[in-house]
Amino acid sequence: MIIKHRYALDTNRKIIKILQKRNIEYNIESGILIFTIEEDNQYFDEISNQVKIKSIVSKEFSRKELDEASWYSVRSIWTVGYPLPEDEYIEATFDQNRYCLNCRSNQFQINSYIIKPFEWKTRFFCTLFWQDRVLMVSAKCLSILKESQILGYTEKPVLNKKKEEYDDIIQILPNELIDGIDYDASRIEYIWACPVCGTKKYFPPKGQLTIHKEAFNNINSDYLSTVTQFGKYGSNRINIISKKLYDTIIRNNLDKNLEIEPIKII
Ligand SMILES: [Zn+2]
Numbered sequence: 452m453i454i455k456h457r458y459a460l461d462t463n464r465k466i467i468k469i470l471q472k473r474n475i476e477y478n479i480e481s482g483i484l485i486f487t488i489e490e491d492n493q494y495f496d497e498i499s500n501q502v503k504i505k506s507i508v509s510k511e512f513s514r515k516e517l518d519e520a521s522w523y524s525v526r527s528i529w530t531v532g533y534p535l536p537e538d539e540y541i542e543a544t545f546d547q548n549r550y551c552l553n554c555r556s557n558q559f560q561i562n563s564y565i566i567k568p569f570e571w572k573t574r575f576f577c578t579l580f581w582q583d584r585v586l587m588v589s590a591k592c593l594s595i596l597k598e599s600q601i602l603g604y605t606e607k608p609v610l611n612k613k614k615e616e617y618d619d620i621i622q623i624l625p626n627e628l629i630d631g632i633d634y635d636a637s638r639i640e641y642i643w644a645c646p647v648c649g650t651k652k653y654f655p656p657k658g659q660l661t662i663h664k665e666a667f668n669n670i671n672s673d674y675l676s677t678v679t680q681f682g683k684y685g686s687n688r689i690n691i692i693s694k695k696l697y698d699t700i701i702r703n704n705l706d707k708n709l710e711i712e713p714i715k716i717i
Contacts, residue, residue: 452516452659454490456499456506459483466501473498508657512713520666520713521694524660527578527586529708534579535565535612541665550686554645558686560624565610571619575705584676584688590619592705599699603627603672623674629691630678631666633717642683655681660689661715 460466462484468538470486473494476488488495497507502530517523541550543565545558564587566579575592578585587609588596596604607622632639638658644651673696676688691714692700700706 453511454658455487455511455626456490457485457487458502458504458506459485460502460504461593466498469494469498469501493668510659510712517606517697517711518714520697521716522662522714523527523692523694523697524605524689524712525586525692526583526690526710527708528710529574529577530578530580530583531569531587532567532579534582536568540565541673551645551646551648551650554650555684556648556650556652556680556686560607563608563610564622565612565614566620568611568617569620574708576709581685583614584686584690585622585633587620587622590621593621593623595699595703596623596696597650597704599695601673601696601699604674625672625674625690627670627672628678628688629662629666629670629675631663632677632679633661633663636661636715636717639679649654652683653679653681655689659715660712661717664716667716 458482459641462479462482466484467477475482475486475488475492475494475498479485487641488498491704534544536543541558544560544562547560550556550558564579564582564585569577571577571589575589577587579587593606602627604623605626607624609615609620609622622683634641634653636658637656637660639656640654642654643653673693677691679688681687681689692711697711700711
């Protein structure tokens with residue numbers, strides 16, 4: 452696994468001099484200095500201490516690391532729009548007895564999302580703004596999941612503004628949640644506990660998501676999401692897929708706009 456940090460900051464001569472001296476490539480676009488540095492670069496600490504802003508972290512895994520894993524996290528990097536109505540969708544979509552008005556956590560979906568139409572073109576998975584754990588699939592993708600006997604999800608219709616079901620957009624909603632994340636090994640930082648509902652919130656993992664193997668003992672699903680909720684507000688859980696679902700995605704070339712990372716099991 453290679454962890455990359457991308458920085459974007461106001462052009463700064465002192466930082467540019469360091470980057471030049473350390474042979475690190477950079478760009479300046481409209482006055483913004485942009486560069487990426489790998490975490491195992493010997494100058495990473497020196498440079499990150501100088502920059503003093505948060506980086507955008509991305510992880511790269513080798514084909515071997517991906518092929519040898521048994522579970523994976525998955526996320527769509529294609530976002531098609533906002534849930535509607537923009538100011539009322541939380542009340543309209545989730546179980547009102549369970550979510551917290553203060554921190555917006557514990558969103559358990561009971562109703563369908565309403566979204567504007569879009570074209571899949573050559574894609575198979577998408578997500579929504581503000582709800583980035585949601586996965587929606589095309590009808591073709593859903594039929595491949597069914598043929599492959601993928602288990603553990605509910606097919607949820609997706610509606611247009613007139614509350615009619617789309618034929619070609621279906622949400623797949625995981626039925627099971629999984630606990631057992633090792634926070635230290637995953638490099639997950641604690642943010643806060645909501646004073647109203649007590650839910651603890653975390654930053655997304657900076658390292659490889661690591662889960663204790665016992666957590667999978669009674670799991671029969673190929674598609675799950677974490678008990679742990681990420682981000683200060685909202686209810687973002689990480690979606691997890693089995694080797695069987697991963698293989699189905701790869702074999703059928705469905706991974707075009709998915710970010711898939713192997714999970715470390717300890
Ligand atoms: Zn709360």
